[in-house]
Amino acid sequence: xxxxxxxxxxxxxxxxxxxxxxxxxxxxxxxxxxxxxxxxxxxxxxxxxxxxxxxxxxxxxxxxxxxxxxxxxxxxxxxxxxxxxxxxxxxxxxxxxxxxxxxxxxxxxxxxxxxxxxxxxxxxxxxxxxxxxxxxxxxxxxxxxxxxxxxxxxxxxxxxxxxxxxxxxxxxxxxxxxxxxxxxxxxxxxxxxxxxxxxxxxxxxxxxxxxxxxxxxxxxxxxxxxxx
Numbered sequence: 358x359x360x361x362x363x364x365x366x367x368x369x370x371x372x373x374x375x376x377x378x379x380x381x382x383x384x385x386x387x388x389x390x391x392x393x394x395x396x397x398x399x400x401x402x403x404x405x406x407x408x409x410x411x412x413x414x415x416x417x418x419x420x421x422x423x424x425x426x427x428x429x430x431x432x433x434x435x436x437x438x439x440x441x442x443x444x445x446x447x448x449x450x451x452x453x454x455x456x457x458x459x460x461x462x463x464x465x466x467x468x469x470x471x472x473x474x475x476x477x478x479x480x481x482x483x484x485x486x487x488x489x490x491x492x493x494x495x496x497x498x499x500x501x502x503x504x505x506x507x508x509x510x511x512x513x514x515x516x517x518x519x520x521x522x523x524x525x526x527x528x529x530x531x532x533x534x535x536x537x538x539x540x541x542x543x544x545x546x547x548x549x550x551x552x553x554x555x556x557x558x559x560x561x562x563x564x565x566x567x568x569x570x571x572x573x574x575x576x577x578x579x580x581x582x583x584x585x
Contacts, residue, residue, distance in 0.1 A: 365390075369398035370405075380406065386413045415513040419563045441553050444562035447517050449543055450524045458533050467541040495532075502526045502534075503572065506546060512566045516548040519572065520559035536573075547573040 367376040368391060376392035378399065383391035388409060393399040399406075429445050452458065461469040484492065505526045509519045524545040527534040534545035542558070549557040549571040550564070556573065564570065 365392040367392065367394035367398055368406075369393055369402040372398050374398075382410050386410060386417070388413055419513055439553070441551060442562070444515075444560040446543065446558060446560045447521075450521070450537070450545060452533055452537065453528065456528070456531055456533055459535065459539075461540070462533065462538055464538070467538040469539065498527075498530050498532050501530070506572045510564065510570050512568075513563050515561050515563050516550065516557070516559035516570070517561050519548060520544045520546050549573075 365376045366372075367374045372394060374394035376394045378393045378395065380388075380391040380393070380399065383389075391406070391409065393402070429443065431443055452462070459469070460471050461467045464470075502523055506519050506523050509522050524534055524537075527545065536542050536547055537545045542556075544559045546559065547556040548559045549555060550562070551569050552571070
C-alpha cells in the first residue's frame with residue numbers, strides 16, 4: 358500500500374494554503390513544524406515567528422547551563438534538603454576609576470573602616486543640607502536600580518544576569534553598588550531564591566516558573582553619605 362502524503366497547512370495567521378517551505382532557523386534549532394506556503398507569508402509572520410526561535414534558544418541555553426552545573430558543587434560534603442543547588446558565578450565586575458568608592462571597595466577583605474569607627478556609638482548624626490540632598494540622591498538611585506532588577510525577573514534569566522543589569526545601572530548613574538566587596542561580598546546586589554538564604558550571591562542558575570525572588574541593593578553616589 359502506498360504511503361499517504363502528509364499535507365501541511367501554512368502556519369501564517371489567516372492562511373490555509375498548503376505549505377511546503379520550512380523555516381531554516383527552525384531546522385537548525387531542531388524545531389518541528391514551522392511550515393509556510395511561500396516567502397511572502399513567511400516574511401509577514403516573521404515578527405511573531407521569531408519568538409519561537411527565542412524560546413527554543415532559551416531552552417537550549419538553560420539545558421546547557423544545567424548540564425554544566427551538575428558537576429559543580431563547592432560543598433561536596435553538604436546534604437541538601439531541597440532541589441535548589443549552587444551554580445557557578447561570573448568574575449568580579451569592575452567599577453570605573455572616576456566613580457567615588459567606599460573605603461571597603463579596594464580593601465583585600467572588604468573591611469568597612471569608617472563603619473567600624475562609629476560602631477557602638479550612641480550619637481545620632483544630624484545631617485547638613487548637602488548630606489540630606491546626597492541621601493535623597495542615594496534613595497532615588499536605589500529605587501531606580503531596584504526597578505531595573507525587578508524588570509529582569511522571568512523564567513530563563515539568571516540572578517547573575519540581574520546582577521549585571523544592576524551593576525551597569527549603577528555605573529550609568531555614576532554611583533557605587535554598595536554590596537560589591539563589602540566584607541568580601543563578590544556581587545553588586547543580593548538575590549535570594551525561594552527564601553533559601555538571606556543575602557544570596559547571584560549565580561548562573563536560570564530562574565524557573567514559580568520561583569520567589571528577593572533582591573537587596575543600596576547605592577552609594579558621589580558625596581551621598583559623607584563618610585562611607
